[in-house]
Structure formats: C-alpha cells, structure tokens
Amino acid sequence: MNFDITRRRMVETQIIGRGITDRRVIDAMLKVPRNIFVEEAMAAQAYSDSSLPIGEKQTISQPYMVALMSEMLQLTGREKVLELGTGSGYQTAILAELSNRVYTVERIRSLALRARKALDRLHYLNVNLKIGDGTDGWAAEAPFDAIIVTAGAPDVPAHLVDQLALGGRLVIPVGNQLDQTLVRVTKEKDGTITCQESVPCRFVKLIGKYGWSGEE
Template identity: 50%
Template sequence: MIRRALMLAVFCAHDVGAAAGDLDRAAERAEMVARQIQDRGVQNEQVLSALRKVPRHEFVPDSEKRYAYRDTPLPIGEGQTISQPYIVALMTELARPGPSDRVLEVGTGSGYQAAVLAEIVDHVYTIEIEPTLAEQAAEVLRRLGYDNVTVRAGDGYVGWEEHAPFDIIVVTAAPDHIPQPLLDQLKPGGRMVAPVGPVHSTQELRVFEKDATGKVISKTAAPVRFVPLRRRHD
C-alpha cells in the first residue's frame, strides 16, 4: 500500500511538472503576441488567437526550442527556416482568412504557418519541396490534431490543381516572379500573399487579389527576406 502511494505521488508530480511546462510556454506565446505582434500593428483577433494557441516550439528542432518564441527565424534543417512570428502573423492577416476558406500554402517548411491558418480556415493544402521536411511537418501536424491540413511533397510552383480553386494562397518562399499556375488556381475574389524579388536580397511582400472578371491587382505590404522558392529541377 505504501509503495502504491509512492508511485502515485511520483506520477502526480510528473503530471504537475508537465502542466507547469505547458503553462510556461502558453505565457511565452501570450507575451510574443502582445509584444512582437500586436504592438507592431497586427489586430485581427482570429490571427492573434491562433498565434496564442499554436505551440511554435513543437515546430522547431530540439536545439532551437528555447528560442521558439523570440521574434526571429530559426533553422529547421535542409537549408530552410521557420519564419519569425511577426511575419507569419502579418501574412495571415493580409490573407484575411475566414472559416469556410480553402487555402493553398506553398512552402510547408516546419508546418507552423499551416497550423496557424488551420486554426481559422476550413482546410489547408500545403506543398513542400523537401520530402524530409514534408514528412516531419505532416507528423507534427498529425500529432497536434490538425486533421484539416493535407501535406504533400512536391513542386509548389505548379500549385495543386486537383484541389483548386483556392480562396487563399500563401507563398512562404520567394520567387523572382509570381508563378502563373498559382494565379490560375486562385478563385475569383481570392487573395494571394507572397514575397517576390531577387534571391538572397530584400524582397517585397505583396498581396494579389483576383476580381470577378479574373483581373489580378497587387499591392506591396512590406520589405522582407525569404529563402528562395525552389523548383524540382534545382
């Protein structure tokens, strides 16, 4: 009986410690949103709520977890990075996601941007050119319960025609021009957010909107720096 009580006490202590760790990370997320995102002008409450909820530390390597809630990109392997939280928030707000939207993401990376979008929209289809990263992102998203995200390893330049058209397209790597297949797969009334510009230099974060006639207009939102959008033949 004493041994059973001791074992129970050990398990309870472990659970309390795990819960405390979760609460600490939730506090870090709240601080991140308040100081790094709201204070810099992002105000969409759905976006802010998603950023408070998604555990960014689950989407980075163990060696980077301590830095997960700093406002900085972090390496995730294969020469790729997870974008800084502010940029994820800004791109999500610019996309103006809604609960019935179907989204195409080009450049899954760690899966973090897909998870943020999945908190708001109906379904996210996301493409990653690096098979290892696609597999890792899919596993993390499954483990965290994001059953409204579908991950595929492939060439994001050509989009995902079988699931088109999309209400929103978010491109998380920088092409030097906007791929025509992505414009073609954007629904009339839809929006695409993408960094555009030369490799390894400052690019423009741009918002593209397609009207009911199919005409596309764009505006520049901010200067940014992203890894280049790669093709299968790279």
C-alpha cells in the same frame, strides 16, 4: 520553461505591438505552440523575434511575418487554402486554425514528414500535405480561396493566379534572392487582377520549375 507565458508575451510584443489587428490571427498565434515546430534543442528560442533554422537550409519564419501574411489573406474560416512551402508546418497550423481546409506542398521529404508528425500531434485533421514541386501549385484541387507562398520568388507565377477562385487572394514574397517585398494579388469578382505591396522581407529561395533553380 513556461511556453504559454513566452507565447503570450510574443503575441503582445511582436504581433499586437506591431499592428496586427485581426482577432482571429491573434487568437491563432496565441493557441499554436511554435515550440512544437522547432528542434528540441532550439525550443527555448521558439518565441524569439526571428526566423530559426529547421535543417535542409530552410527556416521557420519570424512570428510577425507569419501573422502578417496570415492577416493579408483575410481568412474568415470558410476558405480552402493552398500553402506552397510547408517547411516546419507552423504556418500550416496557423492556416488550419483560420480556414476550413489547407492543402500544403513541401519539396523536401524529411521536412514534410516532420511537419506532418507535428501537425498530427496537434490534431490538425483539416490539412492535406503532399511532397513535390510547390511552384506548380495544386491544380487538381483548384480553385483556392487563398494561396500563400512561404519562399521568395522572382515574380508572381501566372499559373498560381489561375488557381485562385474569383475573389481569392495570393500572398507571396517577390524580389531577388536576398531581398523581397511582400505582395498580395487579388483576383476580383469580375476576374480582374490587382496587386498591393506590403513590407520588405527576406525569405529562403522558392526553388522549382517556376521559381529559382537549386544551383543559383
């Protein structure tokens, strides 16, 4: 299977075709091989218009959602970015293309190790990955110019907003356990907080101290 062709078709139909205009995001989606971040048995489905299972009841997000969340962060290449929920590592790789440094947290050890292997294979040396409760953020490395949460949260954790730099953006799905809305929170230069809602979405649960419990 020619993944270069299917990746280009994915970008043309699913990304550009749905209104993504940020050229840097488009170029990153064209470059990063999504098939590297799924099980070999599912490689043929890597560029389909859907999320895919990656084990441990987790998923790799739909390509359009990855592109949209990345575009909402408004990255220029100079930023320090925090990602909560490494998962497969695909969104991490896109962020690595779009920013200066990525700090990513994954609570499930097996997924973190697999993601690290895929990121190393593609030589993303600007990614720091740790295993732990992502809902805590990464206070020791704060402030961040951008924070992205790749799981659905019951609300916007205030301490994550605290970890934003002035002018920083936080993109997070907020809602109940089945349906959420994508939200961008901006900490303005004067410290005031503004929120903007985007599209309806459905993510796996954000599990941890400041998210949902694993039993819910």
